[in-house]
Amino acid sequence: MRLDGFLQILVPKDKKFFPLFEKAASNLVEISKVLNQTVNEASLEKRKELIKQIEHLEHTGDNISHLIFHELSSTFITPFDREDIHTLAAAIDDVVDNIHGSAKRMELYKVHTITTPMVKLAELILKGAIELNVAIAVLKDMKNIDLIKEACVRINSIENHADDIFDNAIAHLFENEKDAVQIIKHKEILATLETATDKCEDAANVLQSIIVKTT
């Protein structure tokens, strides 16, 4: 146990953070679901509406992060390390931002043909979001730490899987797409989707660090 952990025993813990993290995690699941609808939607018009929903959910996520950061600045003693609270909130926010960024680029770059690796990456993002949501729900009472550990292991393997899909998609792009402009557009959308799973893993790393310190 660390020195600041010892000090924390002496004072009542602040429970305001848990509902905020639960909101952030469920908003992440929601935006991931809409991303999956988007990449599976054939109608360009309906896709446009879904991307507007994604933009709206990104703003919701922003507001939740700001609430967490504000709470962090005004709270004397936090339920776990301040730095971990900050990094966890920032990581969830980064997943959301990259989901929004990938959808925005599809529209902005007029990439109308959604490819298989894009669909697969969107699926992996949703899987990661669901795992994060479960892990954060049990963080509150720390009774089912094994559930957190297992979710983190699965998030790591999701990120490895996303890495492979991304690498192969880029290699395939270089080999089959002759138009350099299309390569630039697709590469950037794929990279943004893959980064979303990286940020998911960052969030899982904070969760692992929190449970190691607490137990």
Added chain:
Amino acid sequence: MRLDGFLQILVPKDKKFFPLFEKAASNLVEISKVLNQTVNEASLEKRKELIKQIEHLEHTGDNISHLIFHELSSTFITPFDREDIHTLAAAIDDVVDNIHGSAKRMELYKVHTITTPMVKLAELILKGAIELNVAIAVLKDMKNIDLIKEACVRINSIENHADDIFDNAIAHLFENEKDAVQIIKHKEILATLETATDKCEDAANVLQSIIVKTT
């Protein structure tokens, strides 16, 4: 108020940091002004000289950051959170680096035609730099906290504006520029300019975090 905030009341605060931050902020305003001169200069030769000035000011900024980091390592009690001092200095340094990086790339990539979004982004960077400079000037005595808050709100809106300009510039580039190499060059210069406003917002976020903790 946080625990380390409580400890800080007990000891005299170190005031060495404020003049260093003021130097960093005024150097940032200076380099932003030269960037604006550069993107509005028609003569390639004069532009080259201005880019040399930018390079010189980037070195000046580097030296100021190193002084702040060195002061931070050797000072017992700091006027506000060590982490905030470090992040603020690093964020200002990042704005300067991205200004330098964008100017350097214009020369290196032989991008001689400066486009409207580049000029607009340079203007927004200067606006952000001026706001940061004002906010940092009042940080010293914490008497006009509202001035800091208002500057941070404006920096946030500057960054949103820069985001929109960047997104539209990239969409326009993909639609109108047929030469992929030109797209690569312009996209990178625009991205570096836009990142400068992101880093400006990072600095504003630290300022907001400092005033929340102190008041």
Added chain:
Amino acid sequence: MRLDGFLQILVPKDKKFFPLFEKAASNLVEISKVLNQTVNEASLEKRKELIKQIEHLEHTGDNISHLIFHELSSTFITPFDREDIHTLAAAIDDVVDNIHGSAKRMELYKVHTITTPMVKLAELILKGAIELNVAIAVLKDMKNIDLIKEACVRINSIENHADDIFDNAIAHLFENEKDAVQIIKHKEILATLETATDKCEDAANVLQSIIVKTT
């Protein structure tokens, strides 16, 4: 001396970190050597085998980082600032990741012609790795602090050198390579190699921060 430095005097210091950092640094030297073999290997088949070795050494590096992070979470008092331990381990890990990333991309993008700037950057990465290895070896007893300082100065100049090579390589690429797809591929491999020297400098910055606090 800082407040937490003062507290650390009162308790026995934990020496478990030094052998782990030494392992991380020697693994970094090893992977840098294999990278140099790779970029100097004419046979595509042998190059492929060397890239497999790089992948293996990247996994080894990952395991060492995880051990350091785990140790950090479970250790009451650390030999130097927790944050510095974390940042140092993460920086070494980032150098290794970028070495692996550059080699992986050579294979994945089928970039079979290794250019002079790639070879030069690989040499600079190895030089930086050797300097880091020396500096970390003397960190343990803090008797030869000048050796650490000198290594850090040399790492800074290695990074500046890598910057110049990268900038000139990109300018050369834009001027001489007409195929945009080749530009995209080469630019990304060069950027990944250059980032490895940036991360080397990040590690050196932590070392400098550690010795300033300790002396």
